[in-house]
Amino acid sequence: MGVVTVAALSFASLGVSLSVRLQAGVLWLAVLFGMFPALARGFISEEELGTADLLRLGARPSCVFWGKWLFHMTLYAVLSAVLVPLYMLMIAPLEGAWWAWLGLWGLGGVGLVTVLTLCGALVAGTASRGALLAVVTFPLLLPMVLMLIAATEQILHARPVGQSLQGILGYGLMLSAGAAWIFEKIWRE
Amino acid sequence: MRYTRRVRWVLECDSLGKRFGMRWVFRGLSLRAESGSVVVVQGGNGSGKSTLLRIVAGLTAPTEGQVILRYGAQRVAPRMDYLGWCATDGALYRELTAYEHLSWWATVRGGAPSREALLAWLARFALAERAHERVRAFSTGMRQRLRLALATWGQPPLLLLDEPDAGMDRSGLALLERILYEQRTFGLALFATNRAEHARWGDLVLEMGA
Numbered sequence: 337m338g339v340v341t342v343a344a345l346s347f348a349s350l351g352v353s354l355s356v357r358l359q360a361g362v363l364w365l366a367v368l369f370g371m372f373p374a375l376a377r378g379f380i381s382e383e384e385l386g387t388a389d390l391l392r393l394g395a396r397p398s399c400v401f402w403g404k405w406l407f408h409m410t411l412y413a414v415l416s417a418v419l420v421p422l423y424m425l426m427i428a429p430l431e432g433a434w435w436a437w438l439g440l441w442g443l444g445g446v447g448l449v450t451v452l453t454l455c456g457a458l459v460a461g462t463a464s465r466g467a468l469l470a471v472v473t474f475p476l477l478l479p480m481v482l483m484l485i486a487a488t489e490q491i492l493h494a495r496p497v498g499q500s501l502q503g504i505l506g507y508g509l510m511l512s513a514g515a516a517w518i519f520e521k522i523w524r525e
Numbered sequence: 526m527r528y529t530r531r532v533r534w535v536l537e538c539d540s541l542g543k544r545f546g547m548r549w550v551f552r553g554l555s556l557r558a559e560s561g562s563v564v565v566v567q568g569g570n571g572s573g574k575s576t577l578l579r580i581v582a583g584l585t586a587p588t589e590g591q592v593i594l595r596y597g598a599q600r601v602a603p604r605m606d607y608l609g610w611c612a613t614d615g616a617l618y619r620e621l622t623a624y625e626h627l628s629w630w631a632t633v634r635g636g637a638p639s640r641e642a643l644l645a646w647l648a649r650f651a652l653a654e655r656a657h658e659r660v661r662a663f664s665t666g667m668r669q670r671l672r673l674a675l676a677t678w679g680q681p682p683l684l685l686l687d688e689p690d691a692g693m694d695r696s697g698l699a700l701l702e703r704i705l706y707e708q709r710t711f712g713l714a715l716f717a718t719n720r721a722e723h724a725r726w727g728d729l730v731l732e733m734g735a
Contacts, residue, residue, distance in 0.1 A: 386616030389584055390675075393605050394633040 341366040343426065359428045360488035364444075364481055366423065370415045371408070371452055372469075378404050378453065379460035388460070397523040401453065401516055408449045416441060432491035439501050440487050447480045447508035454515035458522060480507055532597040533560040534607075534682040534712050536581070541590035543576050550576050551733060554590070558729065560682070561709045565724045566717040568733030574717040575612065577733065578687045581715060582610050594683060604683065609676035612687035613669070617660045623647055623671050624656040630675045650674040650700065665692035670700070677704055682712035690718055702726055 341362070354362070382388040391400050424430055430437060455473040487500035535557065542552035550573035558564050566574045579585040581592050583605050594604040601607055617626060624643060631638045647653045650670040660668065669692055676684060689701055705726050708714045716727060724730050 385619075386614060387618055389610075389612075389615060390617075390630075392584055393582065393608070393610055394630060399633075 341369045343422075354428065356492045357485070357489055360485045360492065362427060363423055363488060364484050366419055367412075367415065367444075367448070368477070368481070370419060371412065371448060378408060379456045383460040392523065397520045398516060400523065401457070401519040404457075405449060405453045408453050409445060412445045412449055416445075430492075432494055433497075436491045436497045436501075440484065440491065440497070440504070443501060443504045443508055444480075444484045447484075447504060447511060448477070450508065450511045450515050451476045451480065454511075454519060457519055476511070480504070480511075483507065535559050535595040536683060536713060536715075537593045537595065538577075538581065539591050539593070541577070541580060541587050541592065543573065543580060543585070544588040549588075552589070556731065558713050558715070560711070560713055562729060563705050563709060563714045563716055563727040565727030565730045566715055566733060567719070567721070567724060567730060570719075572734030574733050575687050578610075578612070578685045578715060578717055581683075582608060582685050584610075596682075607681055608683040608685055609678070609681035610685045610687075611669075611672040611676035611689050613689070613691045615672055615687075617668060617671060619661040620659060622657050622659055623652045623663075623674075626660065626671060627674060627678065630678055634679055636679065646678060647674060651696065666694055666697050669693055670697060673701070673704065677708075680711050684708050684712065684714040686714060686716045688717055688719060690720055690723055 379388070382391060395403075420430070451473060455469060455476065458472055459468045483500060483504050487497050487504060490497045490500055536559075538554060538556040541554040541556075543550045544552075550571075554577065556564070566577060568574050576585060580587045583592075583603065592604070594601045594607060621629070624647065627643050627647060628638075631643065644653050644656060647656050650673060652667065652670055652674065655663070655667070660671065663671065669689060673686075673689055676686070684704075686701075686705075690698060693701060705714055705716060716723075718724070
């Protein structure tokens with residue numbers, strides 16, 4: 337999905353120069369679209385196959401949560417390895433300090449993966465997962481995505497990005513702590 | 526927790542009730558079973574056999590009442606660490622082999638068994654020869670044997686079996702009977718079945734929906 341987003345937008349904007357804000361938006365939109373199908377490989381597929389009960393019986397909730405989180409984080413890294421070169425090739429080069437990009441990518445990944453992992457667990461046991469997932473994730477993801485887009489814009493404009501990264505780190509840490517706690521409550525009915 | 530066979534395990538279900546929407550599946554169910562006993566849970570479809578076992582396992586929350594597992598006078602929590610669970614609809618990972626399943630299960634249960642020990646356990650369930658085949662190639666009866674192998678691994682003091690006799694051939698049923706017999710020596714079991722002739726494997730019959 338992420339690849340399709342990048343490809344579609346690059347063809348749609350052929351010959352047109354995208355503004356920096358739009359470039360930043362496209363980058364994170366592609367990442368999000370790429371990450372959403374991954375949820376099916378997390379908690380939702382466990383519930384559909386019935387293997388979630390094995391996990392509930394065998395492992396502590398925190399181990400399950402952080403195990404899935406790690407799986408989603410790995411997927412985020414793989415997705416990034418595909419998407420970023422494609423984005424640079426088809427949309428625009430990612431200019432700016434490499435350390436800022438690295439920090440943004442790492443912190444953004446922590447925040448996005450935490451939200452998606454928790455929301456995947458929340459909706460996995462429900463009947464209308466697809467619709468509910470969008471509803472549940474939106475309010476949690478929106479502040480994170482807006483901060484990521486703002487920070488991306490700052491890096492592309494070669495402006496100081498330290499404060500934005502601090503904000504993303506704070507939000508990510510708050511989400512991680514909250515998500516692990518909430519997960520313990522919801523995992524075993 | 527270390528435990529000896531001299532101290533008895535006790536399962537207490539106190540005024541259990543479960544409601545789905547407006548419908549009570551069962552209500553006011555109380556039960557007490559000790560080490561050395563097998564409780565056969567019988568009843569028609571939808572009478573709440575599986576729901577009861579899920580509640581005892583801690584997989585489903587009761588609407589009212591509580592389940593307590595005691596080791597002597599001491600209350601054990603969480604009881605999930607002390608039970609084995611086998612259900613007909615309990616899924617297995619299709620991509621994993623029987624050996625990988627058992628190895629993974631033994632690891633999450635906190636052990637580090639040798640390859641020989643795992644294969645010996647699978648041999649007990651007539652799965653050793655196909656230990657390295659993916660589960661997707663297994664028949665219904667073989668999957669059921671694997672579920673039993675997982676449920677009984679580590680000799681859990683509380684064994685919960687939800688229609689494990691479904692899809693079992695004659696040797697599988699003999700194996701199941703032996704498992705229930707052996708379970709009495711170190712714990713207790715709840716065994717849900719639709720087959721009336723298997724009620725003789727238990728010491729106490731709980732008739733659901735009656």
